[in-house]
Amino acid sequence: MKIIKNGINAVAGITSLGKAIGIKKSGKMDFAVIYSDKIAAASGVFTKNKIKGAPVYVTKKKIKKGKAQAIVINSGIANVSTGEKGIKDAEEMANLVADELKINRNDVLVASTGVIGKFLPMEKIREGVKGIGNQLSKKNKAADAIMTTDAYKKEIAVNIGNVTIGAIAKGAGMIHPNMATMLCFITTDAEIPSSELKKMLKNSVDKSFNMISVDSDTSTSDMVILMANGTKGKVNIKKFQYALDFVCIELAKKIAADGEGATKLIEVNIKNASSKEDAKKVAKSIITSNLVKCAFYGNDLNFGRVICAIGNSNARFKEEKIDIFFENEQIVKNGMEKKNNAAKIKILMKKKKNRIFVNLNSGSYEATAWGSDLTLDYVKFNSNYHT
Amino acid sequence: MKIIKNGINAVAGITSLGKAIGIKKSGKMDFAVIYSDKIAAASGVFTKNKIKGAPVYVTKKKIKKGKAQAIVINSGIANVSTGEKGIKDAEEMANLVADELKINRNDVLVASTGVIGKFLPMEKIREGVKGIGNQLSKKNKAADAIMTTDAYKKEIAVNIGNVTIGAIAKGAGMIHPNMATMLCFITTDAEIPSSELKKMLKNSVDKSFNMISVDSDTSTSDMVILMANGTKGKVNIKKFQYALDFVCIELAKKIAADGEGATKLIEVNIKNASSKEDAKKVAKSIITSNLVKCAFYGNDLNFGRVICAIGNSNARFKEEKIDIFFENEQIVKNGMEKKNNAAKIKILMKKKKNRIFVNLNSGSYEATAWGSDLTLDYVKFNSNYHT
Numbered sequence: 129m130k131i132i133k134n135g136i137n138a139v140a141g142i143t144s145l146g147k148a149i150g151i152k153k154s155g156k157m158d159f160a161v162i163y164s165d166k167i168a169a170a171s172g173v174f175t176k177n178k179i180k181g182a183p184v185y186v187t188k189k190k191i192k193k194g195k196a197q198a199i200v201i202n203s204g205i206a207n208v209s210t211g212e213k214g215i216k217d218a219e220e221m222a223n224l225v226a227d228e229l230k231i232n233r234n235d236v237l238v239a240s241t242g243v244i245g246k247f248l249p250m251e252k253i254r255e256g257v258k259g260i261g262n263q264l265s266k267k268n269k270a271a272d273a274i275m276t277t278d279a280y281k282k283e284i285a286v287n288i289g290n291v292t293i294g295a296i297a298k299g300a301g302m303i304h305p306n307m308a309t310m311l312c313f314i315t316t317d318a319e320i321p322s323s324e325l326k327k328m329l330k331n332s333v334d335k336s337f338n339m340i341s342v343d344s345d346t347s348t349s350d351m352v353i354l355m356a357n358g359t360k361g362k363v364n365i366k367k368f369q370y371a372l373d374f375v376c377i378e379l380a381k382k383i384a385a386d387g388e389g390a391t392k393l394i395e396v397n398i399k400n401a402s403s404k405e406d407a408k409k410v411a412k413s414i415i416t417s418n419l420v421k422c423a424f425y426g427n428d429l430n431f432g433r434v435i436c437a438i439g440n441s442n443a444r445f446k447e448e449k450i451d452i453f454f455e456n457e458q459i460v461k462n463g464m465e466k467k468n469n470a471a472k473i474k475i476l477m478k479k480k481k482n483r484i485f486v487n488l489n490s491g492s493y494e495a496t497a498w499g500s501d502l503t504l505d506y507v508k509f510n511s512n513y514h515t
Numbered sequence: 516m517k518i519i520k521n522g523i524n525a526v527a528g529i530t531s532l533g534k535a536i537g538i539k540k541s542g543k544m545d546f547a548v549i550y551s552d553k554i555a556a557a558s559g560v561f562t563k564n565k566i567k568g569a570p571v572y573v574t575k576k577k578i579k580k581g582k583a584q585a586i587v588i589n590s591g592i593a594n595v596s597t598g599e600k601g602i603k604d605a606e607e608m609a610n611l612v613a614d615e616l617k618i619n620r621n622d623v624l625v626a627s628t629g630v631i632g633k634f635l636p637m638e639k640i641r642e643g644v645k646g647i648g649n650q651l652s653k654k655n656k657a658a659d660a661i662m663t664t665d666a667y668k669k670e671i672a673v674n675i676g677n678v679t680i681g682a683i684a685k686g687a688g689m690i691h692p693n694m695a696t697m698l699c700f701i702t703t704d705a706e707i708p709s710s711e712l713k714k715m716l717k718n719s720v721d722k723s724f725n726m727i728s729v730d731s732d733t734s735t736s737d738m739v740i741l742m743a744n745g746t747k748g749k750v751n752i753k754k755f756q757y758a759l760d761f762v763c764i765e766l767a768k769k770i771a772a773d774g775e776g777a778t779k780l781i782e783v784n785i786k787n788a789s790s791k792e793d794a795k796k797v798a799k800s801i802i803t804s805n806l807v808k809c810a811f812y813g814n815d816l817n818f819g820r821v822i823c824a825i826g827n828s829n830a831r832f833k834e835e836k837i838d839i840f841f842e843n844e845q846i847v848k849n850g851m852e853k854k855n856n857a858a859k860i861k862i863l864m865k866k867k868k869n870r871i872f873v874n875l876n877s878g879s880y881e882a883t884a885w886g887s888d889l890t891l892d893y894v895k896f897n898s899n900y901h902t
Contacts (some may be wrong), residue, residue, distance in 0.1 A: 177827050179822055209851050211851055348822070418893075418897075423897070447565070504891055504894050
């Protein structure tokens with residue numbers, strides 16, 4: 129596996145576009161299309177929030193048949209809490225793109241991110257769609273156009289043999305005053321049946337996007353889509369899964385590190401849990417604890433907070449077997465504090481990436497989760513905003 | 516039911532003490548005893564955190580027999596993550612008090628709150644216990660002595676006919692850098708069998724302390740104890756339950772309002788849910804959302820965040836039936852934004868107590884939860900601290 133440039137457009141048969149059509153008041157890019165020359169096998173993973181954006185309902189339904197040829201995405205307005213009109217608007221947005229590109233309406237997926245409770249400006253979208261057939265290219269502006277509060281665009285591409293996986297993502301948790309959403313669009317020129325695709329995508333999402341948290345709020349619009357257009361033929365499935373995991377984990381880490389107000393990426397490794405589920409529970413309990421997140425912001429590791437979060441995880445373990453390390457420095461042994469080099473830890477904590485490692489010593493399962501610190505800027509940003 | 520003064524000491528047959536014995540470096544009070552003339556029926560509710568403080572293990576075991584005569588509490592050190600020595604120290608602390616008061620060792624319960632990972636200074640406790648028999652009185656210093664980061668002491672007492680319920684509590688969530696714990700001690704002179712007591716206490720705790728959240732972190736040391744010494748004889752059980760609910764809810768609200776850095780108390784009422792459990796899930800999901808908490812701090816109600824939190828609750832409801840009110844002002848109707856008096860809401864939000872009311876219109880069950888806003892002071896306090 130080799131990391132290469134050009135994100136989603138590195139994939140054979142894939143072109144895309146990103147442009148401003150006036151949905152965002154700022155005038156920034158707010159409209160993107162991803163297009164595959166051939167109809168691609170496709171699979172998706174969607175938000176588990178019981179209140180879902182209209183595009184989530186529409187795309188979930190469309191992708192059931194396991195194929196797609198294009199995805200249209202807008203930023204600025206999420207099309208959530210918009211009732212039946214919202215559903216019609218999402219459907220029309222996909223249909224407009226299909227008609228303009230002269231492809232089947234059923235093969236165009238749709239996604240939105242931004243403010244909750246507002247209708248899409250359909251006039252602007254009808255105008256904006258005109259001429260997109262000539263605007264699709266190998267320049268990746270789509271990654272820019274799907275951003276809302278993101279500080280930087282998120283993309284990656286890898287080669288496995290002669291096939292390529294390319295992906296773009298957006299999100300920093302549901303962190304903005306009204307904005308929302310984690311979106312990820314992955315393309316590959318490998319040939320993979322859609323049944324297989326579904327399994328592989330779920331595997332990768334479970335260890336990547338499902339293991340990050342900025343603020344524990346699952347947006348109403350989260351969506352990960354994988355399209356495989358088969359241009360480069362078959363691939364070793366094991367190697368492909370490994371590469372897909374890598375792509376998803378890299379983008380997930382970028383999203384966690386871009387958490388609103390975050391000063392650092394926190395990685396939590398759990399080892400030797402009694403089940404996979406237990407390992408995940410402990411990792412997520414630590415990464416979502418406000419007190420732990422504040423401690424990381426203050427560059428002062430507080431083992432009592434980590435112990436408290438482990439205890440709150442509802443996982444099975446024996447307190448007296450817990451060992452905790454910060455990087456390579458052991459801070460807890462057999463469930464009790466261990467004398468450690470506090471000065472060294474304080475220096476290491478100032479780095480942009482902090483890693484904590486918990487050995488439960490009660491099995492053989494592991495899990496890793498990523499998150500960001502809870503900072504003054506997070507609270508400032510999310511309280512100073514006025515609707 | 517009538518609210519009266521003197522907290523725990525308003526109850527016939529109950530005396531208490533609070534004093535400084537040198538556990539806290541600040542020299543503030545850190546040692547309390549609550550004593551009943553007669554052996555009382557007793558019941559307790561304890562933290563669900565899987566990692567528990569030593570006093571929780573010791574008191575849980577002792578209270579199984581359904582009776583107690585005294586409770587000894589220290590603040591400053593929580594006696595958590597202290598292994599077998601921690602258990603022995605907690606047992607000795609209770610035994611010292613029993614021997615000094617010449618009562619049965621099995622009838623003294625023990626509780627601790629404060630720093631995790633440190634051993635109790637047993638020499639200071641052995642010294643401090645001397646002479647407590649003469650120090651017990653009707654002056655309620657116990658409420659002061661059990662505080663850690665609390666901004667104010669928390670106590671209440673009520674009369675129902677000729678019997679009295681009195682209670683003291685401490686806590687502001689697990690909000691302090693190393694401190695922890697919600698503690699509540701309730702006494703009554705009513706005569707109630709311990710089997711009945713247990714049921715009644717659980718009822719009250721479920722609608723009060725279990726419905727507040729400052730930062731979603733359940734401490735390792737939470738404990739609520741109810742002692743009924745029977746001095747004033749039998750009581751109407753229904754009226755008593757009502758009064759006990761009131762006592763627990765009042766103290767729970769005081770704890771929520773005292774959340775570290777909090778500028779206001781947030782009350783969330785859920786009405787017409789399809790089950791009790793669903794009502795509770797929605798209430799707690801809203802009250803624990805960092806984004807909702809930031810919105811309240813900023814005095815700018817953001818209905819999208821509330822909708823997102825409802826959707827994340829995993830409760831059953833129909834999106835298109837949701838109505839949301841801030842005080843008496845409706846902001847969401849049938850799952851969509853309703854034009855509202857934003858200026859009026861902004862003024863109301865500046866009050867010390869904010870109430871949000873969600874009508875799910877899908878059943879007949881209700882629940883109420885309380886919490887505090889997420890403020891700059893919360894993050895400052897919990898990140899600036901250095902161990």
